[in-house]
Amino acid sequence: MSALQREEAGWNRDDDRFGRRRREYVESLTSAVALKPEGTTLESGDRAVWLLVDGTRDGLIRTRGQDVPLPGCRDGKQTQSKGGGQSETVECSPLPVYVADLPTDAKAMLDYLYHHSSGGNPRDQQAFTTAADLIREAYLSPAALAAVFDAVARIQGVDVTGEVSDLAGRHGVAVALTQVQGMRTELIFDKGSRRATSSPPRPC
Structure with a gap:
């Protein structure tokens, strides 16, 4: 997206x-x-x-x-x-669009992603999915967004790929994971600002 x-x-x-x-x-x-x-x-x-x-x-x-x-x-x-x-x-519990107290360093953000993950997928895939959900339609500070990128890059099985483009034609760097269901998902960030631009799924 x-x-x-x-x-x-x-x-x-x-x-x-x-x-x-x-x-x-x-x-x-x-x-x-x-x-x-x-x-x-x-x-x-x-x-x-x-x-x-x-x-x-x-x-x-x-x-x-x-x-x-x-x-x-x-x-x-x-x-x-x-x-x-x-x-x-x-x-229910309200799900705010803006989360003010997100971690701003990679290690703390990685712990946050694993701690706030739930679902039936493997643990690493679920943490990746949590990151994708977090950046897709929520507002994150620039520091928190950069921490998400650096944290996701540390998840087991994730590849970092440069020189990719999103659906709008913008170029960036991607962190990508092939899920157990056979789908490869890329989270694309701007190279300089680490601002998220998209998360397109791709059939393998």
């Missing part, structure tokens, strides 16, 4: 559905692997995301012409759509 634009001013100045609080807007180019009878292909498309900075109010994803609501977490409760007009209220 290539983060092309970020705003804290609001979702849309003419649309107050989400309330007048600090928000982040991310416009992206996305890529996804499509499995078709003729083989595996990589398809790209536009994606726009509106998120409240503290994670307490509802957000929205707009991708491939469809709107997908992102329920916020208020008072420890979140209402999730279950399809067919049904919904379910579950316990």
